[in-house]
Amino acid sequence: MRSTFMGLETARRGMFAQQTALYVTGNNISNANTDGYSRQRVNLTQTLTYPGVGMNRPQTPGQLGTGVVASSIQRIRDEFVDSRYRGENNKLGYYSTKADTLSRMEEILNEPTEEGLAASLSEFWNSLQILGSSPNESGARESVLAQANALADTFNYMSTSLETIMEDLKLSTKANVDTINSIATQINEINRQISEVEPHGDLPNNLYDERDKLVDELSALVNIKVTKEKTGGNASILAEGVYKIEILGSSGNSLGVLVDKNSLTTGPTQVSTSADYKSIIFGSSTVALNDFSMGELKANMEALTDKYPAMIENLDNMAYTLVKEFNKIHSDGDDLNGDQGSPFFNDLTTATGAAKSISVAITDPTKIAAAADGTSEGNGDNAYSLAGVMTKNLTDFTTSTIGTTGNFQSFYAGVIASLGVQTKESNVLTNNTLTLLDSVNTQRQSVSSVSLDEEMTDMIKFQHAYNASARMITMIDETLDKIVNGLGVGGR
Structure with a gap:
């Protein structure tokens, strides 16, 4: 026979279970803006039914439920997402990261602008063309020296700046490892x-x-x-x-x-x-x-060991080839004093570090060997030959470490074009990946994030369930009061 007080325990369990659910709902609401928080839910489980299986079990119409318990508090996550x-x-x-490192390289090379290496090369060649037509004019000679120094400074700046970023990449790589x-x-x-x-x-x-x-x-x-x-x-x-x-x-x-x-x-x-x-x-x-x-x-290490060294190597080869070929042609001509041309650029023994160390050897404009060998000082044929270095096929150079066909202009244009393609590709892939990541994150948040609307709905639901369980206790209490105080008083 079931106990008269059985309903009290069932209602008590209901109150406690709904109270736990309300506490969890409150915790979800409190952490709605907490980074990394996953919403939680209470798993409610029925308690054992009455009566249990046995020989002496009381005869009842069927098994009665005895209430509910909060069996666990589980966070909601989707492992696949x-x-x-x-x-x-x-x-x-x-x-x-790859796009960022390549963009920083583009900023240093600064192409195509008036401050880039291509512009410096072009202005240097133009000054030589002007010198060829006006070899006796001091202004033309000073312009060649100024443009040569500007070209050397551009090589120096680019190489030094790229090496500086490589040092930054080393720090970034170390920071990645430490993290x-x-x-x-x-x-x-x-x-x-x-x-x-x-x-x-x-x-x-x-x-x-x-x-x-x-x-x-x-x-x-x-x-x-x-x-x-x-x-x-x-x-x-x-x-x-x-x-x-x-x-x-x-x-x-x-x-x-x-x-x-x-x-x-x-x-x-x-x-x-x-x-x-x-x-x-x-x-x-x-x-x-x-x-x-x-x-x-990996992106930082690739930039540090491949992308930046390759660009520095290209600049070094260009600077080395320029110095060797230019000095050779310059030594074949005569300066304004009729003397054989001396090295225009300070000689380089190796291509390694050439861009960083290239410098102009001549300081006196009259020492520029604009005249062809054995001609008068008013001749500018050798200046035209010097200017032809830009359009001369690289395979025809006496000393060239670039190892390709074409000329200076086309080689450097190819280097810049390749960099531009790589940067664009990295930016496109970054944007595509970001779009996919946002999509997956939306799915993730739909599963794990806290929705205040849902939590408010659950709060009302659990609150009513709690109140109903409390009302059940009141009702059973009234029933017991009738049994205890109202029965057995007949005939008094």
Whole structure:
């Protein structure tokens, strides 16, 4: 026979369960603007029915419900959407960083403008053409020297500025590595805390959120794979466990484990770079940069070891070739005093560093060998030959390290065009990836973010359920009062 007081316990459980739901709703509303917060919900579960199965069970029309309990408080996340978000975030980190480094290079080269190298070359050649037609005019000779110095300064400035940015890229790369190691340490510590909480049956939702926020930050730096490892003990079936994070290679292969169960006591695997920044050291393994997957770290290292050195090398080869060919032709002519031409530019022994060190050797305008060898000082044929260096095929040069067909102008135009294509491609891919990331993030927020409208609706729903349970207690109390005080008084 069921107890007369059975309904009180059922109503009490209803009040407590709805009260818990109201508390969780209030917490969601409080964290509506908290970065990285995932909305939570109470999972309500029916309690055991009455009567249970047994030989001495009372005969009743059927099993009666005994109420409800708040079995767990679960955060709402979509693991598949999280994985997609991190993949797109990794691509965005790579393409945006690549676009930024190339844009900074474009700013230094400053083409096509009147301050660029192409303009300096053109003005230098034009001054030589004018000198060829007016070899005796001091103004024409001084103009050649001024334009030559301006050209050398432009080479110097570009090379030095590119090297300065390379030093900045080294600092950025070091910052990337330090951030990776710092995030890994934080995730490892959160993993440790989770492994201590979950075996007791609790769900540390705040730790889950904090860990996922760090994983999102890490995904922008390197390509990662996240898997879950159970903690054991009396852990809930909803427990997420310890994150195992692996860094992936260019073909999607695992390069090694950053954090997992084994690192809870030993600490995460440390990441560093080689001295030449051409490889990444991951624990005891060394991975070539080409075998590394996307992310900000790879983009910075590629710019540091490929894009910027290649541009500096192009400038060096141009400067070296210019000095050698120009000096040779200049030495074949005679200056205004009838003497054989001396080196116009200070000689260079190697192409390496030529752009940074190119300088004009002549300071006296009369020393410019504008005349052809053996002619009068009023002759300007050699000046025309010097001006022809710009349009002369590079394969016809006596000394050329550029190793291509065409002339100075076409070679440099090709270098600038290639840079422009790479920058445009990076910007397009950045915008495309950003669009995809925004789309995935919208899906993610639709699942995990707090909607104040929904929470207000839930609050009213739980409030009415709480009030109804309280009203049920009042009703049962009135019934019991009638039984206790109203029955058995007949005939008094």
